[in-house]
Amino acid sequence: MSREAILGRIRAQLKRGPLEPAQAAACDRRLAAAPAALLPRMAQFADRQALTAAFCQRLTAGGAELRRVTAWPAVPATVAAMLGPAGRPALGLAPALAMLDWAAAGLTVVPGPARPAQPAAITKAVAGIAETGSVVLASGPETPVTLNFLPDIHVVCLEAAALVASLEDGFGAARAGGLPRSITLIGGPSRTADIEQRMVMGAHGPRRLVVLLVGDHGG
Amino acid sequence: MTGSIADGPADFRRAAVAALADPALQQALGRNGFAQRRAQAIAALPEYPELRAAAAALKDHVLDHLDHYLERFAAAVEAAGGVVHWCDDAESAVAAVLGVARACGARTATKGKSMAGEEIGLNAALEAAGIRPIETDLGEYIIQLAHEPPSHIIAPASHKSMADVAGLFRAHHRDRPAERPLDQAEILVDEARTILRPAYGVAGLGITGANFLIAESGSAVIVTNEGNGDLTQALAPVHLVVAGIEKLVPRLEDAALLLRLLARSATGQDLTVYTTVASGPRRHADPDGPAAFHVVLIDNGRTALMGDARKAMLRCIRCGACLNHCPVYGQIGGHPYGATYGGPMGQVLTPALAGLGAARDLPQASTFCGRCAEVCPVAIPLPDLMRHWRDEIHQQALDPPRHRLALALWLWLARRPRFYRLAVRAASFGLRALARGGCLTAAPFAGGWTRGRVLPAPTGPSFFTQYRSGGNEP
Ligand code: SF4
Numbered sequence: 001m002s003r004e005a006i007l008g009r010i011r012a013q014l015k016r017g018p019l020e021p022a023q024a025a026a027c028d029r030r031l032a033a034a035p036a037a038l039l040p041r042m043a044q045f046a047d048r049q050a051l052t053a054a055f056c057q058r059l060t061a062g063g064a065e066l067r068r069v070t071a072w073p074a075v076p077a078t079v080a081a082m083l084g085p086a087g088r089p090a091l092g093l094a095p096a097l098a099m100l101d102w103a104a105a106g107l108t109v110v111p112g113p114a115r116p117a118q119p120a121a122i123t124k125a126v127a128g129i130a131e132t133g134s135v136v137l138a139s140g141p142e143t144p145v146t147l148n149f150l151p152d153i154h155v156v157c158l159e160a161a162a163l164v165a166s167l168e169d170g171f172g173a174a175r176a177g178g179l180p181r182s183i184t185l186i187g188g189p190s191r192t193a194d195i196e197q198r199m200v201m202g203a204h205g206p207r208r209l210v211v212l213l214v215g216d217h218g219g
Numbered sequence: 220m221t222g223s224i225a226d227g228p229a230d231f232r233r234a235a236v237a238a239l240a241d242p243a244l245q246q247a248l249g250r251n252g253f254a255q256r257r258a259q260a261i262a263a264l265p266e267y268p269e270l271r272a273a274a275a276a277l278k279d280h281v282l283d284h285l286d287h288y289l290e291r292f293a294a295a296v297e298a299a300g301g302v303v304h305w306c307d308d309a310e311s312a313v314a315a316v317l318g319v320a321r322a323c324g325a326r327t328a329t330k331g332k333s334m335a336g337e338e339i340g341l342n343a344a345l346e347a348a349g350i351r352p353i354e355t356d357l358g359e360y361i362i363q364l365a366h367e368p369p370s371h372i373i374a375p376a377s378h379k380s381m382a383d384v385a386g387l388f389r390a391h392h393r394d395r396p397a398e399r400p401l402d403q404a405e406i407l408v409d410e411a412r413t414i415l416r417p418a419y420g421v422a423g424l425g426i427t428g429a430n431f432l433i434a435e436s437g438s439a440v441i442v443t444n445e446g447n448g449d450l451t452q453a454l455a456p457v458h459l460v461v462a463g464i465e466k467l468v469p470r471l472e473d474a475a476l477l478l479r480l481l482a483r484s485a486t487g488q489d490l491t492v493y494t495t496v497a498s499g500p501r502r503h504a505d506p507d508g509p510a511a512f513h514v515v516l517i518d519n520g521r522t523a524l525m526g527d528a529r530k531a532m533l534r535c536i537r538c539g540a541c542l543n544h545c546p547v548y549g550q551i552g553g554h555p556y557g558a559t560y561g562g563p564m565g566q567v568l569t570p571a572l573a574g575l576g577a578a579r580d581l582p583q584a585s586t587f588c589g590r591c592a593e594v595c596p597v598a599i600p601l602p603d604l605m606r607h608w609r610d611e612i613h614q615q616a617l618d619p620p621r622h623r624l625a626l627a628l629w630l631w632l633a634r635r636p637r638f639y640r641l642a643v644r645a646a647s648f649g650l651r652a653l654a655r656g657g658c659l660t661a662a663p664f665a666g667g668w669t670r671g672r673v674l675p676a677p678t679g680p681s682f683f684t685q686y687r688s689g690g691n692e693p
Binding site: 006145166175198 | 247283284380405420436496500507
């Protein structure tokens with residue numbers, strides 16, 4: 001069987017048999033707990049305020065639009081204002097946000113996975129990473145993945161308290177309740193430089209990424 | 220046949236000479252902004268040297284325990300409801316993909332960019348089996364239309380001009396008005412987007428590569444800027460990952476370390492726009508995502524590198540920095556290497572994948588300037604590894620008789636210092652006699668070399684003569 005053949009070739013080349021129990025146990029410990037991370041300075045922050053500021057600056061440098069919103073009830077009106085006429089057709093919505101009053105803001109929403117003609121979708125991130133200026137989206141019953149990629153405009157709601165410093169922290173937040181089937185970090189609108197190395201936005205995924213930072217933790 | 224090529228360089232020398240004389244290619248090669256963007260990104264990361272050392276150590280640790288981590292990875296994929304296919308070579312990998320495609324009744328397969336897929340000639344095999352492969356990465360889509368292999372591991376269509384792309388789109392997108400303007404990158408990108416969109420929803424199979432495989436969780440990590448890999452894997456009913464066995468890392472946090480180096484080394488970004496960790500098929504209550512998850516693990520010659528120093532080649536994270544900084548690649552582009560992987564990393568990898576006989580010219584095609592090793596984010600000593608192959612080429616007598624004769628002659632001389640000095644003096648005299656204005660534009664036995672370069676004539680007595688006249692004893 002190929003499995004045994006591949007493992008056999010690896011062992012033959014490394015001039016040993018299967019790992020000794022002690023070595024195997026050491027590898028399994030390595031699998032069970034992450035080693036101390038080597039964090040660059042750009043992933044370390046003096047306080048929440050510096051962390052939040054870095055997230056906002058890096059996210060917008062990546063081409064995303066950012067709005068600060070004081071509390072969840074204000075989210076639908078802010079989304080409606082940001083979308084303008086693009087918000088008129090029915091919008092895709094992560095069921096995780098279905099309890100907000102979208103109708104009051106004049107928006108029609110369809111909770112569930114993305115449908116082909118939806119111009120925009122509104123989803124909820126589990127975390128934001130200040131090191132890279134990315135939002136972290138985890139799949140689940142309340143957060144369909146297709147909403148993140150199909151619509152032209154992707155609106156992401158993110159609780160300010162969910163901002164974290166590093167990539168490691170972002171992954172940690174995403175898997176806090178068990179590893180989701182899919183975790184995606186997104187740092188801006190889709191783009192390509194495949195034609196003569198010219199940067200063009202809107203390659204396959206959303207042309208606009210709008211992030212609503214909810215709550216005023218850390219200013 | 221589509222973009223794929225069976226790996227095995229045909230005639231590197233002839234192809235390289237042709238590439239040097241191709242004005243369109245030379246113009247395309249002049250558009251390389253990667254090196255500068257990388258330099259800026261690395262300059263903004265003061266911890267780069269420590270991260271680089273840690274990344275190399277991490278990959279070495281995995282390679283030294285690869286059998287164990289592969290078994291743990293496979294167990295984790297299966298625990299998540301996925302299937303692992305262990306494949307010795309390109310044929311068995313292709314057979315595994317076709318098996319999955321047939322079982323799920325796929326008529327079309329969308330594909331995210333996968334160099335492993337190129338390596339095993341997947342597109343040609345899918346077509347032969349009546350399954351239409353649709354490349355969704357814009358660069359890969361362009362070269363699929365052109366029936367060409369990629370010329371760069373991260374910018375596969377970098378040898379094409381905007382006019383080339385416009386010509387391809389006009390020829391292939393027949394339902395569009397013939398006279399439409401196609402003279403801006405934005406228009407071309409938009410046309411590709413509209414053409415490819417419907418494909419995601421109808422494909423029976425979504426194939427991606429993997430930048431990293433995570434042993435603890437059985438996950439596949441992909442990075443893209445376009446989002447095409449995500450559409451491919453989120454919308455197809457079956458997600459199939461094709462990846463080399465060396466892509467493994469123990470934990471997700473280990474991928475974080477490598478992610479800090481990958482995009483910076485590749486395009487000069489801190490991180491690509493999309494980074495996705497996929498673990499198994501759709502779960503019970505998930506409203507979307509693929510219903511099945513397969514991982515095709517490929518050896519295809521990789522284990523052949525694991526017995527000596529060449530094992531370091533398997534640290535490679537496919538960032539492309541060594542290509543972007545190579546003076547040879549910069550002159551000839553990727554196609555003359557005749558394989559999926561061009562440039563310095565390909566010169567070390569291809570002999571293992573395609574066989575040393577077919578690839579014997581590749582380890583020779585280097586000035587040994589060392590820039591590739593310098594910029595490699597996992598510190599692979601690429602020139603040293605090429606030297607390993609050169610040794611092996613000589614030991615197996617795969618080098619041309621002329622080379623062997625010249626080396627034998629040199630060896631004979633080198634063992635006889637008196638003759639050696641005489642020969643040096645004679646050569647020096649001869650070269651000076653042939654020189655015009657201190658330079659030679661043609662030299663005996665070196666016509667190929669002087670065709671593109673000027674050889675400075677020796678200016679005075681040899682080093683040895685000067686050394687001795689300084690009162691030193693040899
Ligand atoms: S050999 Fe190093 S520089 Fe070249 S592609 Fe691989 S990781 Fe990048």
